[in-house]
Amino acid sequence: MPWSDLRTFLTALEARGDLVRIPEQVDWEYEAVALTRRTSDLDGPALLFERVRDSDTPCLSGLFAAKRRVAWALEVAESDLDDVYREREGRAIEPVIAAGPAPCQEIVLTGDQIDLTTLPILRHYERDGGRYITAGLQIANDPQTGRRNVSIHRMLLLDRNHLSVFAPLGRHLRTIIERCNDAGRPAEIATVIGTEPAIQIASQARAAYGEDELGVAGGLRGSPVELVRARTIDVHVPATSEIVIEGRIVPGRSVVDGPFGEYPGTYSDAKPAPVLEVTAITMRSGAIYQNTLTGMPMTENHWMMQAAATALAYREAFKITPEVKAVNVTPGGSSRHHIVVSIHKRHPSEARNLMLALLAAPIGAKLVTVVDEDIDVFDPLQVEWAMNTRMQADRDVIILPNLYSPTLDPSAPAPRTSAKMGIDATAPMGSGVDYQPPRIPGFERFPLAAHLERAGWRRPDGRALRADEPG
């Protein structure tokens, strides 16, 4: 059974000890974010701040701060997440219109009742340009085709009823806003906060323009998402969302957005961004606001992106060679900038095609490393060892200057542009050279642990080694 809404998921998390309520008042400035940073670094629980200064609305933060909760959102084992995600992502299930009144419209605020400042919108980092909504899913329709798009874009709180929208070049929401501008009408955008968890993960699907991420969400949860029409704009939203912010882009107006502490672990610059005028806020009664942390990896921002980025990398790699063994969109590369792929190589040059395909894919990789199947792509030591022993820079490195790259890499020469590098660290075929590590025959039959346990040996940190442990 899929989760019916965010609340049922939170109840299940609490029962598993993976949600902790914080009843003491916390500050929306830094404190709630500091605590979220700490739980992210601990692989700890999601946090529900029940009392945030200046607000009557509780604030959930760190929902996806541990990878296991992304897996639970899709009701799969953590070790199966990438495979199951990839398989389900390709089986879209179209959303349906909900029967009866929608929970997300139990409270409807319009006109003077609209006041964004009553929400517990957090301030994250020292140099941030202000308070940002970071867990809002923006839903908008292409003005020509009517096709829906869902994606997450941070929004700067400007005043009671205005927000900025950070949708840089290449993002589908940006295309919608620009096409609406061209057609001389303001883009209508619904921002939904606190949806059923599979919808949040589906918002990160690397779907082509025109493919509905809510269809992807249906596929991920195995059942259609139920929608209701927003009250003041012609956009449909998930019926069980906690909070819906309905609005229109103000034609011709822009504000300075940023800086903001971003997913590469650096600040993004202050830049002009379009402004959204809020036309209604609708809510469930007892609504829960949600914040997502980003910044230095790993955070929930990274975990939320990872399954989708890995799936796209796998699919693109598979087109070049069906012998893809494993894909790691690495944490050190902020779950976007560095992809390590292992293959069973059947053609001397196919790693080069693979690098080009992955560097061009809309993930944002600036570095792709290809290794042989005996290398564990999740072990940085093994990957470096492959470079160390199987790669020659003049022969095996491709450098491509000046490509489009949907990233916030601060070293980029121009926004959303990057030089790209591919490293073929697979062993050359048929060279007659032996690239294998030396093996000890019978190694598996000769464990040391039992000897050490009997001798009472302890690790440097004081822990004993038991005979049934590896070693």
Ligand SMILES: Cc1cc2nc3c(=O)[nH]c(=O)nc-3n(C[C@H](O)[C@H](O)[C@H](O)COP(=O)(O)O)c2cc1C
């Ligand atoms: C927590 C979180 C915050 C994000 N914030 C932004 C943002 O402010 N601007 C942006 O362009 N992408 C942001 N993203 C990434 C996009 O939502 C994501 O790449 C999405 O797939 C883009 O959708 P699209 O392909 O329909 O354009 C964020 C992702 C997450 C998980």
Ligand SMILES: [Mn+2]
């Ligand atoms: Mn899209």
